[in-house]
Amino acid sequence: MAETIVIIGAGQAAAQAVQTLRSKGSDAAIILIGDEAYLPYDRPPLSKALLAGEIEIEKLFFKKASYYEEKGVDVRLGVRAEAIDRAAKKVTLSDGEPVTYDHLIIATGSRVRRLSLPGSDLAGIHYLRDIADVLAIRDELKAGTQLAIVGAGYIGLEVAAVARKLGAIVTVIEAMDRVMNRVAAEPISHFYQDVHREAGVDIRLGTGISGFEGDERVKAVRLADGSHIAADMVVVGIGILPNVELALDAGLEIANGIVVDEFARTSDPYVYAAGDCTNHPNAILGERLRLESVQNAVSQGKAAALSILGQPEVYAEVPWFWSDQYDLKLQIAGLSQPTDEVVLRGDPQSRKFSAAYLRDGVFVAINVINNMKDFLPAKKLIAERRVVDRSKLSDPEISLKDL
Amino acid sequence: MAKLIVTTRDGDTQEIDGETGISLMEVLRDNDFDLAAICGGMCSCATCHVYIDHAWVEKTGKREDDEQDLLQELDSFQAATSRLSCQIEFTDELDGLEVTIAPDE
Numbered sequence: 001m002a003e004t005i006v007i008i009g010a011g012q013a014a015a016q017a018v019q020t021l022r023s024k025g026s027d028a029a030i031i032l033i034g035d036e037a038y039l040p041y042d043r044p045p046l047s048k049a050l051l052a053g054e055i056e057i058e059k060l061f062f063k064k065a066s067y068y069e070e071k072g073v074d075v076r077l078g079v080r081a082e083a084i085d086r087a088a089k090k091v092t093l094s095d096g097e098p099v100t101y102d103h104l105i106i107a108t109g110s111r112v113r114r115l116s117l118p119g120s121d122l123a124g125i126h127y128l129r130d131i132a133d134v135l136a137i138r139d140e141l142k143a144g145t146q147l148a149i150v151g152a153g154y155i156g157l158e159v160a161a162v163a164r165k166l167g168a169i170v171t172v173i174e175a176m177d178r179v180m181n182r183v184a185a186e187p188i189s190h191f192y193q194d195v196h197r198e199a200g201v202d203i204r205l206g207t208g209i210s211g212f213e214g215d216e217r218v219k220a221v222r223l224a225d226g227s228h229i230a231a232d233m234v235v236v237g238i239g240i241l242p243n244v245e246l247a248l249d250a251g252l253e254i255a256n257g258i259v260v261d262e263f264a265r266t267s268d269p270y271v272y273a274a275g276d277c278t279n280h281p282n283a284i285l286g287e288r289l290r291l292e293s294v295q296n297a298v299s300q301g302k303a304a305a306l307s308i309l310g311q312p313e314v315y316a317e318v319p320w321f322w323s324d325q326y327d328l329k330l331q332i333a334g335l336s337q338p339t340d341e342v343v344l345r346g347d348p349q350s351r352k353f354s355a356a357y358l359r360d361g362v363f364v365a366i367n368v369i370n371n372m373k374d375f376l377p378a379k380k381l382i383a384e385r386r387v388v389d390r391s392k393l394s395d396p397e398i399s400l401k402d403l
Numbered sequence: 404m405a406k407l408i409v410t411t412r413d414g415d416t417q418e419i420d421g422e423t424g425i426s427l428m429e430v431l432r433d434n435d436f437d438l439a440a441i442c443g444g445m446c447s448c449a450t451c452h453v454y455i456d457h458a459w460v461e462k463t464g465k466r467e468d469d470e471q472d473l474l475q476e477l478d479s480f481q482a483a484t485s486r487l488s489c490q491i492e493f494t495d496e497l498d499g500l501e502v503t504i505a506p507d508e
Contacts, residue, residue: 019435022435044442044443044445063433295441298439322442322445322448324445329445329446329469372469373472373473376508401476
């Protein structure tokens, strides 16, 4: 009898695992368990094109329902996995009979970090992680809406850009002293602050919040200094947390994510994990990582599938990310640290430039803004851990390929 | 629907009927070809790289600057025929289009 592969989670890593399993000829029974109402979908457009109303929901699905039918994938939507019994190789579900597996992939992803401050539960306070969140935000976000955004990371700034385009009055409140503090150096933060301010966004840096005012619905954000910012609605974007609880309760090792190896294997030979929920070794960077990214979800989903197929391939890539705000395409490769040396390539005023990050002279990361030609060569330099000549690096006329 | 002839990385050639009015990348993805297309069609990652058969190059249009800048840095770039499939709309005019999926980098 054919084996059964159960996949908990129906996000990008899960979708990739299904695709790899089937395209490589696996005839295993596959059961895909997702707690949302939708087939696996592409999450990055949520805070961009979907929020702007530029695309239909159906455009986000990686595969149509017919694909799963044709490929014999049993997709259970709106169903939560409640417990994993590794001894019995069984997963208990919120709905109906438990399912048993020969191989299990945990691809539970991550969830938004929530505020717990006075007034946090008022109507009109939103988070943005899934399609339902975006539909709820879109319902309320109109021209003239006073929108307060808490957090100036990718989500907060992408929402700000879309909201300005829709004609909303936007204030971004950030506790740190610059935007995108976690992913970019000062010159990049300053550049994005300027762009948003020119677009009419009121950015409040170094500003803590102490709660929200309103009766049933939010009317204002209360700042740490006691002052208020009027708001018809709020979007909070203060990061995400890995969904590790199922794995933890099942006795799997957790250390800032579900611990897996470079083949997406946990310590249980029948259990794999992939995507945002994992902590994995990266041979290029020489450290363990928990990444929140599409690239990681895709590559690890594939790695898990290949391991199950008995064709294991090492997952070791330079992490990369992107963010679209206004007319700006930001691509990031590598993981920078605040102590890295930053070398600019080109003039930020031109809205087309890059920022390279050196650590002890080694090229470790890059932020590329509307400057696509730097992206792929930079990824290679990072993978090779190349020591580069600063004076050449700072000359945008010299291709990164020629360093 | 329009006919699309795809040569995979393994060298197999398959003929499919593809939905029109969506991107070539989406047609390839919907038909389960091995193509990463990681950024979902935003012209940000170059993982949906294909070669267009010479006879079809003109009909599929020209590369925009962003696409050119990304593509030309790939080792597998071929000046005459390389395209990002997310940047080509698959239309009835492309009925019979022949493409080859470029190597993974």
